[in-house]
Amino acid sequence: MDHSMYAARRTRVIEALRAAGGGVAVLATAPERQRNADNHHPFRHDSSFYYLSGFAEPESWLVLTSTGRSLLFCRPRDAERELWDGYRLGPEAAPGELGVDEAHPISRLDDELPPLLNGQPGVWFPFGGSQEVPRRVTQWLDTVRSHERMGWIMPTQQRDLNSLVDEMRLFKDEHELALMRRAAQISAQAHVRAMRFARPGCREYEVEAELLHEFRRQGASGPAYGSIVAAGRNACVLHYEAGDAPLQAGELCLIDAGCEYGSYASDITRTFPVNGRFSGPQRELYDLVVAAQEAAVAATRPGARKQDGHWAAVRVLSQGLLDTGLLSRDAHGSLDDVIERAAYRRYYMHGTGHWLGLDVHDAGDYLSQAEAPVDQPDGMGGRRTSKPSRLLLPGMVLTIEPGLYVRPAPDVPERWWHIGIRIEDDAVVTAEGCELMSRGAPVRADEIEALMRDAR
Structure with missing residues:
Protein backbone atom coordinates (compact mmCIF):
# COMPACT_ATOMS: atom_id res chain seq x y z
CA MET A 1 0.00 0.00 0.00
CA ASP A 2 1.22 3.51 -0.83
CA HIS A 3 1.18 5.33 2.50
CA SER A 4 2.20 8.73 1.14
CA MET A 5 -1.39 9.98 1.36
CA TYR A 6 -1.52 9.12 5.06
CA ALA A 7 1.76 10.98 5.60
CA ALA A 8 0.28 13.98 3.77
CA ARG A 9 -2.76 13.90 6.05
CA ARG A 10 -0.53 13.78 9.13
CA THR A 11 1.38 16.78 7.78
CA ARG A 12 -1.88 18.70 7.46
CA VAL A 13 -2.72 17.96 11.08
CA ILE A 14 0.75 19.04 12.20
CA GLU A 15 0.38 22.29 10.25
CA ALA A 16 -3.03 22.84 11.88
CA LEU A 17 -1.47 22.25 15.31
CA ARG A 18 1.13 24.92 14.58
CA ALA A 19 -1.51 27.35 13.35
CA ALA A 20 -3.48 26.78 16.56
CA GLY A 21 -0.50 27.56 18.78
CA GLY A 22 1.23 24.18 18.95
CA GLY A 23 0.89 21.08 21.06
CA VAL A 24 0.77 17.30 20.88
CA ALA A 25 -2.04 15.30 19.27
CA VAL A 26 -2.84 11.83 20.62
CA LEU A 27 -5.13 9.35 18.90
CA ALA A 28 -5.90 5.72 19.77
CA THR A 29 -7.44 3.08 17.58
CA ALA A 30 -10.60 1.32 18.72
CA PRO A 31 -10.36 -1.25 21.52
CA GLU A 32 -10.97 -4.92 20.95
CA ARG A 33 -14.35 -6.05 22.30
CA GLN A 34 -14.89 -9.43 23.93
CA ARG A 35 -17.98 -11.23 22.68
CA ASN A 36 -18.01 -14.17 25.07
CA ALA A 37 -15.55 -16.55 26.74
CA ASP A 38 -12.34 -16.34 24.71
CA ASN A 39 -14.07 -15.00 21.60
CA HIS A 40 -13.96 -11.38 20.38
CA HIS A 41 -16.14 -9.35 18.09
CA PRO A 42 -14.49 -8.78 14.69
CA PHE A 43 -12.06 -5.93 15.17
CA ARG A 44 -12.69 -2.66 13.36
CA HIS A 45 -10.16 0.17 13.72
CA ASP A 46 -11.04 3.72 14.76
CA SER A 47 -11.83 5.69 11.61
CA SER A 48 -9.80 8.83 12.34
CA PHE A 49 -6.83 6.75 13.51
CA TYR A 50 -6.93 4.81 10.23
CA TYR A 51 -7.43 8.02 8.22
CA LEU A 52 -4.11 9.35 9.55
CA SER A 53 -2.11 6.13 9.73
CA GLY A 54 -3.43 3.50 7.30
CA PHE A 55 -2.78 1.04 10.13
CA ALA A 56 -5.47 -1.51 11.01
CA GLU A 57 -4.01 -3.40 13.99
CA PRO A 58 -5.51 -3.13 17.48
CA GLU A 59 -3.66 -1.77 20.54
CA SER A 60 -2.18 1.13 18.61
CA TRP A 61 -1.72 4.85 19.28
CA LEU A 62 -0.61 7.68 17.00
CA VAL A 63 1.13 10.77 18.36
CA LEU A 64 1.80 13.93 16.32
CA THR A 65 3.72 16.96 17.57
CA SER A 66 3.68 20.50 16.26
CA THR A 67 7.47 20.22 15.96
CA GLY A 68 6.83 17.77 13.11
CA ARG A 69 7.30 14.36 14.71
CA SER A 70 5.01 11.39 14.10
CA LEU A 71 5.18 8.42 16.46
CA LEU A 72 3.35 5.11 16.37
CA PHE A 73 2.94 2.84 19.39
CA CYS A 74 1.93 -0.70 18.45
CA ARG A 75 2.14 -4.34 19.47
CA PRO A 76 5.58 -5.95 19.20
CA ARG A 77 6.17 -9.02 17.09
CA ASP A 78 5.24 -12.18 19.01
CA ALA A 79 5.68 -15.56 17.34
CA GLU A 80 3.31 -17.33 19.75
CA ARG A 81 0.47 -14.81 19.38
CA GLU A 82 1.00 -14.53 15.62
CA LEU A 83 0.53 -18.30 15.39
CA TRP A 84 -2.96 -17.88 16.87
CA ASP A 85 -4.06 -14.40 15.81
CA GLY A 86 -2.12 -13.54 12.67
CA TYR A 87 0.82 -11.44 11.51
CA ARG A 88 1.84 -8.26 13.32
CA LEU A 89 3.78 -5.44 11.71
CA GLY A 90 5.78 -4.56 14.83
CA PRO A 91 7.56 -1.29 15.70
CA GLU A 92 10.75 -2.21 13.86
CA ALA A 93 9.03 -2.38 10.46
CA ALA A 94 6.44 0.35 11.05
CA PRO A 95 8.51 3.41 10.02
CA GLY A 96 9.42 1.89 6.69
CA GLU A 97 5.93 0.50 6.00
CA LEU A 98 3.82 3.38 7.31
CA GLY A 99 6.09 6.39 6.86
CA VAL A 100 6.00 7.46 10.52
CA ASP A 101 9.16 8.98 11.99
CA GLU A 102 9.47 6.45 14.77
CA ALA A 103 7.63 3.54 16.32
CA HIS A 104 7.72 2.00 19.79
CA PRO A 105 6.17 -1.00 21.54
CA ILE A 106 2.80 -0.16 23.04
CA SER A 107 4.27 -0.92 26.48
CA ARG A 108 6.38 2.26 26.15
CA LEU A 109 3.41 4.61 25.75
CA ASP A 110 3.18 5.72 29.39
CA ASP A 111 6.94 6.28 29.56
CA GLU A 112 7.25 8.29 26.36
CA LEU A 113 4.23 10.60 26.54
CA PRO A 114 4.95 12.65 29.68
CA PRO A 115 8.32 13.90 28.33
CA LEU A 116 6.64 14.72 25.02
CA LEU A 117 4.00 16.79 26.81
CA ASN A 118 6.57 18.66 28.91
CA GLY A 119 6.67 22.29 27.79
CA GLN A 120 3.88 21.95 25.24
CA PRO A 121 1.05 24.52 25.26
CA GLY A 122 -1.64 21.86 25.02
CA VAL A 123 -2.63 18.29 24.32
CA TRP A 124 -5.14 17.42 21.60
CA PHE A 125 -7.27 14.27 21.63
CA PRO A 126 -10.77 13.31 20.41
CA PHE A 127 -13.50 14.49 22.78
CA GLY A 128 -16.60 12.38 23.28
CA GLY A 129 -15.12 9.02 22.34
CA SER A 130 -13.55 6.27 24.40
CA GLN A 131 -12.93 7.24 28.01
CA GLU A 132 -9.59 5.43 27.87
CA VAL A 133 -7.96 8.33 26.00
CA PRO A 134 -8.83 11.13 28.47
CA ARG A 135 -7.99 8.79 31.33
CA ARG A 136 -4.51 8.22 29.95
CA VAL A 137 -4.06 11.92 29.17
CA THR A 138 -4.90 12.78 32.78
CA GLN A 139 -2.39 10.19 33.94
CA TRP A 140 0.35 11.68 31.75
CA LEU A 141 -0.45 15.21 32.86
CA ASP A 142 -0.25 14.11 36.49
CA THR A 143 3.24 12.79 35.77
CA VAL A 144 4.25 16.10 34.20
CA ARG A 145 2.89 17.97 37.20
CA SER A 146 4.84 15.75 39.57
CA HIS A 147 8.05 16.86 37.81
CA GLU A 148 7.40 20.60 38.03
CA ARG A 149 10.05 20.97 40.78
CA MET A 150 12.51 19.60 38.24
CA GLY A 151 11.60 22.34 35.78
CA TRP A 152 8.97 20.55 33.72
CA ILE A 153 6.22 22.79 32.35
CA MET A 154 2.61 21.65 32.46
CA PRO A 155 0.44 21.99 29.31
CA THR A 156 -2.34 24.47 30.05
CA GLN A 157 -4.89 23.36 27.46
CA GLN A 158 -6.80 20.24 26.48
CA ARG A 159 -8.32 20.60 23.01
CA ASP A 160 -10.59 18.53 20.78
CA LEU A 161 -8.66 16.85 17.96
CA ASN A 162 -11.96 16.17 16.18
CA SER A 163 -12.17 19.88 15.34
CA LEU A 164 -9.13 19.43 13.09
CA VAL A 165 -9.55 15.93 11.68
CA ASP A 166 -13.33 15.91 11.10
CA GLU A 167 -13.13 18.84 8.68
CA MET A 168 -10.40 17.04 6.74
CA ARG A 169 -12.46 13.84 6.57
CA LEU A 170 -15.50 15.71 5.25
Whole structure:
Protein backbone atom coordinates (compact mmCIF):
# COMPACT_ATOMS: atom_id res chain seq x y z
CA MET A 1 0.00 0.00 0.00
CA ASP A 2 1.22 3.51 -0.83
CA HIS A 3 1.18 5.33 2.50
CA SER A 4 2.20 8.73 1.14
CA MET A 5 -1.39 9.98 1.36
CA TYR A 6 -1.52 9.12 5.06
CA ALA A 7 1.76 10.98 5.60
CA ALA A 8 0.28 13.98 3.77
CA ARG A 9 -2.76 13.90 6.05
CA ARG A 10 -0.53 13.78 9.13
CA THR A 11 1.38 16.78 7.78
CA ARG A 12 -1.88 18.70 7.46
CA VAL A 13 -2.72 17.96 11.08
CA ILE A 14 0.75 19.04 12.20
CA GLU A 15 0.38 22.29 10.25
CA ALA A 16 -3.03 22.84 11.88
CA LEU A 17 -1.47 22.25 15.31
CA ARG A 18 1.13 24.92 14.58
CA ALA A 19 -1.51 27.35 13.35
CA ALA A 20 -3.48 26.78 16.56
CA GLY A 21 -0.50 27.56 18.78
CA GLY A 22 1.23 24.18 18.95
CA GLY A 23 0.89 21.08 21.06
CA VAL A 24 0.77 17.30 20.88
CA ALA A 25 -2.04 15.30 19.27
CA VAL A 26 -2.84 11.83 20.62
CA LEU A 27 -5.13 9.35 18.90
CA ALA A 28 -5.90 5.72 19.77
CA THR A 29 -7.44 3.08 17.58
CA ALA A 30 -10.60 1.32 18.72
CA PRO A 31 -10.36 -1.25 21.52
CA GLU A 32 -10.97 -4.92 20.95
CA ARG A 33 -14.35 -6.05 22.30
CA GLN A 34 -14.89 -9.43 23.93
CA ARG A 35 -17.98 -11.23 22.68
CA ASN A 36 -18.01 -14.17 25.07
CA ALA A 37 -15.55 -16.55 26.74
CA ASP A 38 -12.34 -16.34 24.71
CA ASN A 39 -14.07 -15.00 21.60
CA HIS A 40 -13.96 -11.38 20.38
CA HIS A 41 -16.14 -9.35 18.09
CA PRO A 42 -14.49 -8.78 14.69
CA PHE A 43 -12.06 -5.93 15.17
CA ARG A 44 -12.69 -2.66 13.36
CA HIS A 45 -10.16 0.17 13.72
CA ASP A 46 -11.04 3.72 14.76
CA SER A 47 -11.83 5.69 11.61
CA SER A 48 -9.80 8.83 12.34
CA PHE A 49 -6.83 6.75 13.51
CA TYR A 50 -6.93 4.81 10.23
CA TYR A 51 -7.43 8.02 8.22
CA LEU A 52 -4.11 9.35 9.55
CA SER A 53 -2.11 6.13 9.73
CA GLY A 54 -3.43 3.50 7.30
CA PHE A 55 -2.78 1.04 10.13
CA ALA A 56 -5.47 -1.51 11.01
CA GLU A 57 -4.01 -3.40 13.99
CA PRO A 58 -5.51 -3.13 17.48
CA GLU A 59 -3.66 -1.77 20.54
CA SER A 60 -2.18 1.13 18.61
CA TRP A 61 -1.72 4.85 19.28
CA LEU A 62 -0.61 7.68 17.00
CA VAL A 63 1.13 10.77 18.36
CA LEU A 64 1.80 13.93 16.32
CA THR A 65 3.72 16.96 17.57
CA SER A 66 3.68 20.50 16.26
CA THR A 67 7.47 20.22 15.96
CA GLY A 68 6.83 17.77 13.11
CA ARG A 69 7.30 14.36 14.71
CA SER A 70 5.01 11.39 14.10
CA LEU A 71 5.18 8.42 16.46
CA LEU A 72 3.35 5.11 16.37
CA PHE A 73 2.94 2.84 19.39
CA CYS A 74 1.93 -0.70 18.45
CA ARG A 75 2.14 -4.34 19.47
CA PRO A 76 5.58 -5.95 19.20
CA ARG A 77 6.17 -9.02 17.09
CA ASP A 78 5.24 -12.18 19.01
CA ALA A 79 5.68 -15.56 17.34
CA GLU A 80 3.31 -17.33 19.75
CA ARG A 81 0.47 -14.81 19.38
CA GLU A 82 1.00 -14.53 15.62
CA LEU A 83 0.53 -18.30 15.39
CA TRP A 84 -2.96 -17.88 16.87
CA ASP A 85 -4.06 -14.40 15.81
CA GLY A 86 -2.12 -13.54 12.67
CA TYR A 87 0.82 -11.44 11.51
CA ARG A 88 1.84 -8.26 13.32
CA LEU A 89 3.78 -5.44 11.71
CA GLY A 90 5.78 -4.56 14.83
CA PRO A 91 7.56 -1.29 15.70
CA GLU A 92 10.75 -2.21 13.86
CA ALA A 93 9.03 -2.38 10.46
CA ALA A 94 6.44 0.35 11.05
CA PRO A 95 8.51 3.41 10.02
CA GLY A 96 9.42 1.89 6.69
CA GLU A 97 5.93 0.50 6.00
CA LEU A 98 3.82 3.38 7.31
CA GLY A 99 6.09 6.39 6.86
CA VAL A 100 6.00 7.46 10.52
CA ASP A 101 9.16 8.98 11.99
CA GLU A 102 9.47 6.45 14.77
CA ALA A 103 7.63 3.54 16.32
CA HIS A 104 7.72 2.00 19.79
CA PRO A 105 6.17 -1.00 21.54
CA ILE A 106 2.80 -0.16 23.04
CA SER A 107 4.27 -0.92 26.48
CA ARG A 108 6.38 2.26 26.15
CA LEU A 109 3.41 4.61 25.75
CA ASP A 110 3.18 5.72 29.39
CA ASP A 111 6.94 6.28 29.56
CA GLU A 112 7.25 8.29 26.36
CA LEU A 113 4.23 10.60 26.54
CA PRO A 114 4.95 12.65 29.68
CA PRO A 115 8.32 13.90 28.33
CA LEU A 116 6.64 14.72 25.02
CA LEU A 117 4.00 16.79 26.81
CA ASN A 118 6.57 18.66 28.91
CA GLY A 119 6.67 22.29 27.79
CA GLN A 120 3.88 21.95 25.24
CA PRO A 121 1.05 24.52 25.26
CA GLY A 122 -1.64 21.86 25.02
CA VAL A 123 -2.63 18.29 24.32
CA TRP A 124 -5.14 17.42 21.60
CA PHE A 125 -7.27 14.27 21.63
CA PRO A 126 -10.77 13.31 20.41
CA PHE A 127 -13.50 14.49 22.78
CA GLY A 128 -16.60 12.38 23.28
CA GLY A 129 -15.12 9.02 22.34
CA SER A 130 -13.55 6.27 24.40
CA GLN A 131 -12.93 7.24 28.01
CA GLU A 132 -9.59 5.43 27.87
CA VAL A 133 -7.96 8.33 26.00
CA PRO A 134 -8.83 11.13 28.47
CA ARG A 135 -7.99 8.79 31.33
CA ARG A 136 -4.51 8.22 29.95
CA VAL A 137 -4.06 11.92 29.17
CA THR A 138 -4.90 12.78 32.78
CA GLN A 139 -2.39 10.19 33.94
CA TRP A 140 0.35 11.68 31.75
CA LEU A 141 -0.45 15.21 32.86
CA ASP A 142 -0.25 14.11 36.49
CA THR A 143 3.24 12.79 35.77
CA VAL A 144 4.25 16.10 34.20
CA ARG A 145 2.89 17.97 37.20
CA SER A 146 4.84 15.75 39.57
CA HIS A 147 8.05 16.86 37.81
CA GLU A 148 7.40 20.60 38.03
CA ARG A 149 10.05 20.97 40.78
CA MET A 150 12.51 19.60 38.24
CA GLY A 151 11.60 22.34 35.78
CA TRP A 152 8.97 20.55 33.72
CA ILE A 153 6.22 22.79 32.35
CA MET A 154 2.61 21.65 32.46
CA PRO A 155 0.44 21.99 29.31
CA THR A 156 -2.34 24.47 30.05
CA GLN A 157 -4.89 23.36 27.46
CA GLN A 158 -6.80 20.24 26.48
CA ARG A 159 -8.32 20.60 23.01
CA ASP A 160 -10.59 18.53 20.78
CA LEU A 161 -8.66 16.85 17.96
CA ASN A 162 -11.96 16.17 16.18
CA SER A 163 -12.17 19.88 15.34
CA LEU A 164 -9.13 19.43 13.09
CA VAL A 165 -9.55 15.93 11.68
CA ASP A 166 -13.33 15.91 11.10
CA GLU A 167 -13.13 18.84 8.68
CA MET A 168 -10.40 17.04 6.74
CA ARG A 169 -12.46 13.84 6.57
CA LEU A 170 -15.50 15.71 5.25
CA PHE A 171 -13.83 16.31 1.88
CA LYS A 172 -12.99 13.11 0.03
CA ASP A 173 -9.98 12.86 -2.29
CA GLU A 174 -9.93 10.78 -5.47
CA HIS A 175 -8.57 7.72 -3.66
CA GLU A 176 -11.43 7.84 -1.18
CA LEU A 177 -14.02 8.43 -3.91
CA ALA A 178 -12.76 5.44 -5.86
CA LEU A 179 -13.26 3.23 -2.82
CA MET A 180 -16.71 4.70 -2.17
CA ARG A 181 -17.80 4.24 -5.77
CA ARG A 182 -16.76 0.60 -5.57
CA ALA A 183 -18.58 0.16 -2.25
CA ALA A 184 -21.73 1.69 -3.76
CA GLN A 185 -21.42 -0.52 -6.84
CA ILE A 186 -21.14 -3.70 -4.78
CA SER A 187 -24.04 -2.68 -2.56
CA ALA A 188 -26.25 -1.82 -5.53
CA GLN A 189 -25.60 -5.26 -7.02
CA ALA A 190 -26.46 -6.83 -3.67
CA HIS A 191 -29.80 -4.99 -3.68
CA VAL A 192 -30.48 -6.27 -7.19
CA ARG A 193 -29.67 -9.80 -6.04
CA ALA A 194 -32.05 -9.42 -3.10
CA MET A 195 -34.89 -8.17 -5.32
CA ARG A 196 -34.42 -11.11 -7.66
CA PHE A 197 -34.37 -13.57 -4.78
CA ALA A 198 -37.29 -12.19 -2.75
CA ARG A 199 -40.67 -13.80 -3.15
CA PRO A 200 -43.69 -14.62 -0.98
CA GLY A 201 -42.87 -17.12 1.75
CA CYS A 202 -39.16 -16.44 2.14
CA ARG A 203 -38.05 -14.79 5.36
CA GLU A 204 -36.24 -11.57 6.09
CA TYR A 205 -33.07 -13.32 7.23
CA GLU A 206 -32.92 -15.25 3.96
CA VAL A 207 -32.95 -11.99 2.02
CA GLU A 208 -30.27 -10.63 4.36
CA ALA A 209 -28.14 -13.68 3.61
CA GLU A 210 -28.27 -12.84 -0.11
CA LEU A 211 -26.99 -9.33 0.65
CA LEU A 212 -24.15 -10.60 2.81
CA HIS A 213 -23.19 -13.21 0.23
CA GLU A 214 -22.87 -10.57 -2.49
CA PHE A 215 -20.90 -8.22 -0.24
CA ARG A 216 -18.25 -10.83 0.49
CA ARG A 217 -18.32 -12.38 -2.98
CA GLN A 218 -17.24 -9.05 -4.43
CA GLY A 219 -14.49 -8.35 -1.91
CA ALA A 220 -16.17 -6.15 0.67
CA SER A 221 -15.20 -6.75 4.29
CA GLY A 222 -18.88 -7.08 5.23
CA PRO A 223 -21.82 -4.82 6.03
CA ALA A 224 -21.08 -1.22 6.99
CA TYR A 225 -23.95 -1.39 9.53
CA GLY A 226 -26.66 -3.80 10.60
CA SER A 227 -28.74 -4.57 7.52
CA ILE A 228 -32.42 -3.62 7.61
CA VAL A 229 -34.67 -6.08 5.81
CA ALA A 230 -38.21 -5.12 6.78
CA ALA A 231 -41.26 -6.89 5.42
CA GLY A 232 -44.74 -5.37 5.52
CA ARG A 233 -45.48 -3.52 8.73
CA ASN A 234 -41.84 -3.82 9.82
CA ALA A 235 -40.92 -1.23 7.17
CA CYS A 236 -42.53 1.38 9.40
CA VAL A 237 -39.88 0.76 12.07
CA LEU A 238 -36.97 2.97 11.05
CA HIS A 239 -34.13 0.91 12.55
CA TYR A 240 -35.69 -2.52 12.26
CA GLU A 241 -33.15 -5.35 12.04
CA ALA A 242 -33.69 -8.30 9.72
CA GLY A 243 -35.70 -10.91 11.60
CA ASP A 244 -37.66 -14.03 10.75
CA ALA A 245 -40.88 -12.45 9.47
CA PRO A 246 -42.07 -13.96 6.19
CA LEU A 247 -42.43 -11.82 3.08
CA GLN A 248 -46.05 -11.86 1.98
CA ALA A 249 -47.72 -11.17 -1.35
CA GLY A 250 -49.31 -7.74 -1.47
CA GLU A 251 -46.76 -6.22 0.92
CA LEU A 252 -43.66 -4.15 0.41
CA CYS A 253 -40.15 -5.04 1.53
CA LEU A 254 -37.76 -2.28 2.55
CA ILE A 255 -34.02 -3.01 2.48
CA ASP A 256 -31.51 -0.55 3.94
CA ALA A 257 -28.10 -2.16 3.52
CA GLY A 258 -24.61 -1.24 2.40
CA CYS A 259 -21.19 -2.82 2.45
CA GLU A 260 -17.85 -1.57 3.73
CA TYR A 261 -15.07 -1.66 1.16
CA GLY A 262 -11.52 -0.53 1.88
CA SER A 263 -12.85 0.79 5.23
CA TYR A 264 -15.37 3.09 3.46
CA ALA A 265 -19.11 2.73 3.84
CA SER A 266 -21.99 2.69 1.41
CA ASP A 267 -25.62 3.19 2.44
CA ILE A 268 -28.47 2.30 0.09
CA THR A 269 -32.19 1.79 0.61
CA ARG A 270 -34.66 0.33 -1.83
CA THR A 271 -38.33 -0.62 -1.40
CA PHE A 272 -40.06 -3.12 -3.65
CA PRO A 273 -43.27 -5.20 -3.86
CA VAL A 274 -42.84 -8.76 -2.64
CA ASN A 275 -44.96 -10.21 -5.46
CA GLY A 276 -43.23 -8.06 -8.07
CA ARG A 277 -45.97 -5.50 -8.68
CA PHE A 278 -46.98 -2.38 -6.73
CA SER A 279 -50.60 -2.04 -5.72
CA GLY A 280 -52.37 1.24 -6.52
CA PRO A 281 -51.88 2.83 -3.07
CA GLN A 282 -48.30 1.54 -2.85
CA ARG A 283 -47.46 2.95 -6.28
CA GLU A 284 -49.00 6.33 -5.43
CA LEU A 285 -46.86 6.77 -2.32
CA TYR A 286 -43.80 5.21 -3.93
CA ASP A 287 -43.89 7.64 -6.86
CA LEU A 288 -44.26 10.46 -4.35
CA VAL A 289 -41.07 9.42 -2.56
CA VAL A 290 -39.28 9.16 -5.92
CA ALA A 291 -40.36 12.71 -6.74
CA ALA A 292 -39.19 13.89 -3.31
CA GLN A 293 -35.77 12.34 -3.87
CA GLU A 294 -35.51 13.92 -7.31
CA ALA A 295 -36.22 17.31 -5.76
CA ALA A 296 -33.57 16.71 -3.10
CA VAL A 297 -31.02 15.60 -5.70
CA ALA A 298 -31.65 18.76 -7.75
CA ALA A 299 -31.03 20.85 -4.61
CA THR A 300 -27.74 19.07 -3.84
CA ARG A 301 -25.11 21.16 -5.61
CA PRO A 302 -22.18 23.45 -4.80
CA GLY A 303 -23.28 26.65 -3.10
CA ALA A 304 -26.52 25.15 -1.83
CA ARG A 305 -26.93 24.47 1.85
CA LYS A 306 -26.90 21.00 3.35
CA GLN A 307 -30.55 21.36 4.44
CA ASP A 308 -31.80 22.59 1.07
CA GLY A 309 -32.23 19.01 -0.11
CA HIS A 310 -34.20 18.15 3.01
CA TRP A 311 -36.60 21.05 2.63
CA ALA A 312 -37.03 20.33 -1.09
CA ALA A 313 -38.04 16.76 -0.22
CA VAL A 314 -40.29 17.93 2.62
CA ARG A 315 -42.14 20.26 0.27
CA VAL A 316 -42.85 17.51 -2.27
CA LEU A 317 -43.86 15.01 0.41
CA SER A 318 -46.10 17.52 2.20
CA GLN A 319 -47.93 18.40 -1.03
CA GLY A 320 -48.38 14.70 -1.73
CA LEU A 321 -49.75 14.03 1.74
CA LEU A 322 -52.34 16.75 1.17
CA ASP A 323 -53.19 15.45 -2.31
CA THR A 324 -53.70 11.87 -1.07
CA GLY A 325 -55.71 12.99 1.94
CA LEU A 326 -53.29 11.51 4.47
CA LEU A 327 -53.18 15.08 5.75
CA SER A 328 -56.46 16.93 5.41
CA ARG A 329 -56.59 20.56 4.36
CA ASP A 330 -59.37 21.19 6.86
CA ALA A 331 -57.21 20.06 9.78
CA HIS A 332 -53.77 21.14 8.58
CA GLY A 333 -54.32 24.08 6.22
CA SER A 334 -52.14 24.96 3.26
CA LEU A 335 -48.84 23.47 2.11
CA ASP A 336 -46.94 26.20 3.91
CA ASP A 337 -48.96 25.51 7.07
CA VAL A 338 -48.09 21.80 6.91
CA ILE A 339 -44.40 22.63 6.64
CA GLU A 340 -44.39 25.40 9.23
CA ARG A 341 -46.22 23.25 11.79
CA ALA A 342 -44.25 20.10 10.84
CA ALA A 343 -47.48 18.14 10.34
CA TYR A 344 -45.63 16.02 7.75
CA ARG A 345 -43.58 14.48 10.57
CA ARG A 346 -46.41 12.09 11.32
CA TYR A 347 -45.36 10.23 8.16
CA TYR A 348 -41.83 11.51 7.57
CA MET A 349 -39.94 11.89 10.80
CA HIS A 350 -36.26 11.76 9.85
CA GLY A 351 -33.78 13.90 7.95
CA THR A 352 -33.08 13.52 4.25
CA GLY A 353 -29.39 12.71 4.50
CA HIS A 354 -26.13 12.52 6.42
CA TRP A 355 -22.42 12.63 5.67
CA LEU A 356 -20.93 9.35 4.46
CA GLY A 357 -17.35 8.09 4.46
CA LEU A 358 -15.24 5.97 6.78
CA ASP A 359 -18.30 5.94 9.05
CA VAL A 360 -21.87 5.48 7.87
CA HIS A 361 -22.74 8.70 9.71
CA ASP A 362 -19.45 10.32 8.90
CA ALA A 363 -17.48 13.11 10.53
CA GLY A 364 -18.11 16.78 9.79
CA ASP A 365 -20.18 19.70 11.03
CA TYR A 366 -23.67 20.07 9.63
CA LEU A 367 -23.88 23.75 10.55
CA SER A 368 -21.80 26.64 9.27
CA GLN A 369 -19.43 27.62 12.05
CA ALA A 370 -18.33 30.76 10.18
CA GLU A 371 -21.76 32.41 10.01
CA ALA A 372 -23.87 34.15 12.62
CA PRO A 373 -26.91 32.35 14.07
CA VAL A 374 -30.26 32.95 12.38
CA ASP A 375 -33.88 32.33 13.28
CA GLN A 376 -35.16 29.30 11.37
CA PRO A 377 -37.64 26.39 11.56
CA ASP A 378 -36.49 23.60 13.86
CA GLY A 379 -38.25 20.88 11.87
CA MET A 380 -40.44 20.06 14.86
CA GLY A 381 -43.11 22.71 14.32
CA GLY A 382 -41.27 25.46 16.15
CA ARG A 383 -38.39 27.85 15.54
CA ARG A 384 -34.93 28.25 16.99
CA THR A 385 -31.92 30.47 16.69
CA SER A 386 -28.94 28.49 15.45
CA LYS A 387 -26.14 28.49 12.93
CA PRO A 388 -27.35 28.05 9.35
CA SER A 389 -26.80 24.79 7.54
CA ARG A 390 -23.35 24.70 5.96
CA LEU A 391 -22.74 25.26 2.25
CA LEU A 392 -22.11 22.23 0.07
CA LEU A 393 -18.77 22.04 -1.74
CA PRO A 394 -17.24 19.56 -4.20
CA GLY A 395 -15.83 16.45 -2.53
CA MET A 396 -18.49 16.18 0.17
CA VAL A 397 -20.36 12.86 0.19
CA LEU A 398 -23.84 12.48 1.65
CA THR A 399 -26.91 10.29 1.45
CA ILE A 400 -30.24 11.43 0.01
CA GLU A 401 -33.02 9.40 1.60
CA PRO A 402 -36.63 10.63 1.80
CA GLY A 403 -39.34 8.25 2.94
CA LEU A 404 -42.93 7.79 4.09
CA TYR A 405 -44.20 5.49 6.85
CA VAL A 406 -47.90 4.96 7.43
CA ARG A 407 -49.03 3.17 10.57
CA PRO A 408 -52.64 2.16 11.22
CA ALA A 409 -54.79 4.83 12.84
CA PRO A 410 -58.54 5.54 13.02
CA ASP A 411 -58.21 8.57 10.72
CA VAL A 412 -56.05 6.75 8.13
CA PRO A 413 -57.85 4.75 5.39
CA GLU A 414 -56.92 1.08 5.60
CA ARG A 415 -55.53 1.01 2.06
CA TRP A 416 -52.50 2.98 3.32
CA TRP A 417 -51.80 0.91 6.41
CA HIS A 418 -48.32 -0.64 6.89
CA ILE A 419 -46.86 1.07 3.83
CA GLY A 420 -43.25 1.96 4.62
CA ILE A 421 -41.09 3.39 1.83
CA ARG A 422 -37.57 4.80 1.77
CA ILE A 423 -35.29 5.43 -1.20
CA GLU A 424 -31.66 6.20 -0.42
CA ASP A 425 -28.67 6.89 -2.63
CA ASP A 426 -25.07 7.94 -2.03
CA ALA A 427 -24.15 11.28 -3.62
CA VAL A 428 -20.85 13.07 -4.08
CA VAL A 429 -21.04 16.82 -4.64
CA THR A 430 -19.33 17.73 -7.91
CA ALA A 431 -18.52 21.03 -9.62
CA GLU A 432 -21.77 20.81 -11.59
CA GLY A 433 -24.17 19.27 -9.07
CA CYS A 434 -24.00 15.80 -7.57
CA GLU A 435 -23.20 12.31 -8.76
CA LEU A 436 -25.34 9.43 -7.50
CA MET A 437 -22.85 6.61 -6.98
CA SER A 438 -25.42 3.94 -6.09
CA ARG A 439 -27.80 3.94 -9.05
CA GLY A 440 -26.75 0.44 -10.04
CA ALA A 441 -29.91 -0.61 -8.20
CA PRO A 442 -33.14 0.47 -9.93
CA VAL A 443 -35.29 3.18 -8.38
CA ARG A 444 -38.27 3.83 -10.61
CA ALA A 445 -41.27 1.57 -10.01
CA ASP A 446 -41.44 0.34 -13.62
CA GLU A 447 -37.74 -0.64 -13.52
CA ILE A 448 -38.17 -2.54 -10.25
CA GLU A 449 -41.22 -4.39 -11.55
CA ALA A 450 -39.39 -5.31 -14.77
CA LEU A 451 -36.37 -6.63 -12.84
CA MET A 452 -38.52 -8.76 -10.56
CA ARG A 453 -40.66 -10.00 -13.45
CA ASP A 454 -37.56 -11.16 -15.32
CA ALA A 455 -36.34 -12.97 -12.19
CA ARG A 456 -39.50 -15.04 -11.83
